[in-house]
Amino acid sequence: MKSREIFSVIILAMGLIAAILPGRKNDSIQLNERELLQEMLLETNYISVDELAQLLISGDPSVQLIDVRPISEFKDPLPRAINIPIDSIFSENYAYMFDQNIMKNIIYGLDDETATQVWMITKQLGYANNYLLKGGLQAWKKDILDPQYPKQTASQDEFDLYQKRMAARQFFTGAQTLPKATFTPIAPIQGKKKKKVQGGCS
Amino acid sequence: MKSSIKPLAIIIISIFGFLIIISHYADRSKLKLSAKEIQLIARSTNYTIDQKKLNEFQNPVLIDLREPKFFNIDHQEKAVNIPLSEILNEEYENLFASETPKLIQAHDQVKANEAWMLLTQLGYKNLYVVEL
Numbered sequence: 285m286k287s288r289e290i291f292s293v294i295i296l297a298m299g300l301i302a303a304i305l306p307g308r309k310n311d312s313i314q315l316n317e318r319e320l321l322q323e324m325l326l327e328t329n330y331i332s333v334d335e336l337a338q339l340l341i342s343g344d345p346s347v348q349l350i351d352v353r354p355i356s357e358f359k360d361p362l363p364r365a366i367n368i369p370i371d372s373i374f375s376e377n378y379a380y381m382f383d384q385n386i387m388k389n390i391i392y393g394l395d396d397e398t399a400t401q402v403w404m405i406t407k408q409l410g411y412a413n414n415y416l417l418k419g420g421l422q423a424w425k426k427d428i429l430d431p432q433y434p435k436q437t438a439s440q441d442e443f444d445l446y447q448k449r450m451a452a453r454q455f456f457t458g459a460q461t462l463p464k465a466t467f468t469p470i471a472p473i474q475g476k477k478k479k480k481v482q483g484g485c486s
Numbered sequence: 487m488k489s490s491i492k493p494l495a496i497i498i499i500s501i502f503g504f505l506i507i508i509s510h511y512a513d514r515s516k517l518k519l520s521a522k523e524i525q526l527i528a529r530s531t532n533y534t535i536d537q538k539k540l541n542e543f544q545n546p547v548l549i550d551l552r553e554p555k556f557f558n559i560d561h562q563e564k565a566v567n568i569p570l571s572e573i574l575n576e577e578y579e580n581l582f583a584s585e586t587p588k589l590i591q592a593h594d595q596v597k598a599n600e601a602w603m604l605l606t607q608l609g610y611k612n613l614y615v616v617e618l
Contacts, residue, residue: 316515324600400599401528
């Protein structure tokens with residue numbers, strides 16, 4: 285009977301020691317630096333403006349756009365975007381938006397800086413389903429809302445991309461005219477045919 | 487009764503020892519700041535600098551995060567090539583820990599900003615991102 289008592293005392297002591305064992309220093313850090321670097325290098329964590337345009341046009345209901353600009357600068361957002369300024373990402377009203385498994389959060393700002401900060405914080409906390417829009421609103425305006433006509437020497441792919449972007453522009457701005465971009469391969473210069481000598485004495 | 491408790495005690499104690507050893511080695515994160523701290527620091531520091539202001543720094547180290555194949559084609563004078571994937575290698579620790587201003591460059595701003603966030607998290611100071 286005695287050995288049982290000793291045993292239970294030992295187990296109790298071990299439990300106490302386990303409770304004070306040094307755990308992680310920061311409980312809010314879920315990933316260590318190497319895991320974070322892996323996430324940074326993973327291309328699927330990023331989304332380009334062209335991919336975003338395609339997602340929005342297809343009407344994917346799981347896409348949730350998150351605009352991280354300050355409230356004072358929040359105007360002309362992307363379609364159906366919600367505004368969560370970087371200062372309030374931990375506030376009760378918004379924190380749950382980042383830590384969920386239903387929606388596909390696409391984080392963007394005016395440029396890359398603020399959006400990258402928010403994205404890194406969500407990654408560090410180990411939240412899934414957060415993506416970063418490369419180039420932010422500036423790239424969106426430049427490439428989708430006002431695409432540049434490709435140079436005459438551009439490749440077929442660039443003309444196709446331009447066509448796609450113009451179609452996306454029409455979708456998002458309601459612009460009516462759709463200038464045609466046709467790819468005309470530069471034909472080799474043909475030498476003049478020699479004319480047959482005509483006439484002359486006979 | 488005695489005989490049935492002894493092996494059990496040995497198993498439990500050995501499992502406990504194993505746990506203590508594991509907790510010592512596994513999953514030691516070197517990140518120094520919590521998410522809220524890094525949020526505050528990122529908001530309050532203005533770490534992006536213009537290309538033109540590069541001369542204002544004394545003996546800066548220009549760090550190029552691109553892959554070597556792009557770095558070899560063309561890079562700025564005196565730039566050091568540290569590909570983003572190797573940024574945590576031990577050989578660069580001294581460089582990051584030094585006091586000299588370290589200017590980060592990458593071929594897109596996302597990567598440079600991420601590297602800034604990661605290195606700041608690790609406790610390194612005097613880091614800047616060069617605007618393209």
